[in-house]
Amino acid sequence: MSSTNTAKGTRDFSRNELAKRNYLFDVIKDSFTRFGFAPLETPAMENIETLTGKYGDEGDQLLFRILRSGDFLKDLEPEDLSHEQAKKIRSAIADKGLRYDLTIPFARFIAKNHAQLGLPYKRFQIQPVWRADRPARGRYREFYQCDADVAGTTSLLSDTEFILIVDDVFNRLKLPTSVYKLNNRKVLAGFAQTLQRADAMTDMTVAIDKLDKIGMEGVEKELAARGFNNEDIDKIKNFTAIEGNNNERLDQLQNLLAGNEMAVKGIAELREVLGYVNACTLQNTRVEVDFSLARGLNYYTGTIYEVQLDGVNMGSVASGGRYDNLTESFGVKDVPGVGLSFGAERLYDVMEQLDLFPATLGNNCQVLVLNLDEKHNAAYLNLSNQLRNSGIATELYVQKAKLGKQMKFAEKREIPYVLIAGETEFAAQQYQLKNLETGEQNGYSLSQIIEILNK
RNA sequence: GUGAGCAUAGCUCAGUCGGUUAGAGCGCUGGUUUGUGGAUCCAGAGGUCGCCGGUUCGAACCCGGUUGUUCACCCCA
Structure with missing residues (x-):
């Protein structure tokens, strides 16, 4: 493992x-x-000679070198494979390295393109x-x-x-x-x-x-x-x-x-x-x-x-x-x-x-559409997509589970609202929208929900 | 690169002098509630005690090695 x-x-x-x-x-x-x-x-990687000799001996030591593909030992003699030849071996088997900073790649870029860039x-x-x-x-x-x-x-x-x-x-x-x-x-x-x-x-x-x-x-x-x-x-x-x-x-x-x-x-x-x-x-x-x-x-x-x-x-x-x-x-x-x-x-x-990051940050969804019964799957998907088309980040709970579990999921993901829809809601076209922070819950039409969530 | 410490459940950590079946809190799962989270109560799952070797009748515990990690130097961003 x-x-x-x-x-x-x-x-x-x-x-x-x-x-x-x-x-x-x-x-x-x-x-x-x-x-x-x-x-x-x-690029993450540069030709090794772009990087070497730019940061001093210590910098060269700290470069990550990338092993060549294929049979990179074919040009080396057996006697080359000793500790004393480490440098020679290194250059023979690694011809690329990961960038060590952003200044040298920029310098390379400018040197290459200065005429066109202005x-x-x-x-x-x-x-x-x-x-x-x-x-x-x-x-x-x-x-x-x-x-x-x-x-x-x-x-x-x-x-x-x-x-x-x-x-x-x-x-x-x-x-x-x-x-x-x-x-x-x-x-x-x-x-x-x-x-x-x-x-x-x-x-x-x-x-x-x-x-x-x-x-x-x-x-x-x-x-x-x-x-x-x-x-x-x-x-x-x-x-x-x-x-x-x-x-x-x-x-x-x-x-x-x-x-x-x-x-x-x-x-x-x-x-x-x-x-x-x-x-x-x-x-x-x-x-x-x-x-x-x-x-x-x-x-x-x-x-x-x-x-x-x-x-x-x-x-x-x-x-x-x-x-x-x-x-x-x-x-x-x-x-x-x-x-x-x-x-x-x-x-x-x-x-x-210093706790300076805004509290509201995040790639969080606005609303989680709960799944009460998988026979409504198509309806849930459609509902979710209508919300998304109105610019509301929406996640659909894709399998049936106990409501409590689904709400805990929303809470963990810091999704502020859940939308609850089952038999009666689909029949009435009135969906339950619950604010997880306040616990408030009411029935609304889809357009009302869009209005509330877009605020 | 030098020196020191730590490694036990998903997480944070207890673990007596080396001695029977290794514990707690949080989290997780289930129940209390077959359509409503946070709180309470109940139950359950989850461990090769980092890894390899040694000492011993017996090792989470002692010793050696190894890997990971943390701290202080060196250097750096």
Whole structure:
């Protein structure tokens, strides 16, 4: 007998969970659409070379590879089949893999079609991705990403529009207020340059990104472990300690890094985005410049951001940034991009925790037509269909059972009404409609029932 | 990838020192009610105690392995 477990790190979604997930996705989609983004779907699987080398060594490890069909060992020699040859064997027997994120498939799509599409091109994509990671709480091997990206423009208006999208989505989901942490990779890179260490940028950002988690002391240890001397560490401390409102922070930074061209450019970009934001009225989120925000991914080159909800201990629920070369690895140069990703699974958890899903959600039927006697089957079916034709979601109980059982069924399915029809009702063309919540029950004609249920 | 815990009915969990036939609540089925749910009462079904092996006269309980799962790190969404 086979196990009923789903594969490790994967989940079934019940009707109730899907009702909520779809609600969440629909709000996000609606907002993306309103901002002019068009939907895109790409295949679950890509050619393996599309995926490898894009996410670093660790990312390659986490790719799900798909075994070739047929006799995939015929070109291998017996001596190839040893542990030392694992890499060679892997590429020989697996030529496809499951997508690891939505950005690379988008980059491939843009690289392939940029001439026809016309740039800038704005797409959103809500699809599952797969990672052969070890599952943990809130972390799965199959999970959804909600991405929106703009390809083909360096305009910071695009960066700013993502702030407006987050504000719109969170506002409509009735989420608590949020802080939109904003930084610019050029500031970090410029600052790293002043430390005179070629590798400083990555090592420094990895360390200061943990500031929230491990505190300044922990960051100092981490920096020391990564080979920064005390002078550097002091500079980094001063850098992350900058305080005040956004303008004050930027002014201080300007003084600190005035001599560095790269940093000055980053500061100017931050000022431009803030200028645009100030022209709009935000309802949910407030933008906060935060120089300790680093974001792990190395391909960001300009604006970076991360959004956190006030009073919710969930980490960031949306994040993204700007990258200069979206499509370079596919042989197309000079296509910059900027994007945003909602943390769908996390948002779902927050909504659940705070009980923010509307109570009336669901793919529930309005009415269940009860089955009192199978000799009326044709009449029940006809009745049900007339209700459906009038736009009322109707379920027919397809076999005879005790009325109590059928009502319990309706209750379990959260169907608010039952329609009871037997000998006398069909004779009189007057059917019993019962409201399961109030217990109220009366005889009505079909057209009256349609009127009541359509309210 | 590292460390620790947990695994008993459909679900949530008890289970004494290793000792006869492994229990409860909820849920389910039937009855009270052959055309009316939620409440009460009564009855019933449902278990290879995750799996494999070991110790023992005897294992849900002790030991080893394995699989699943949870938590904390690492990393990430």
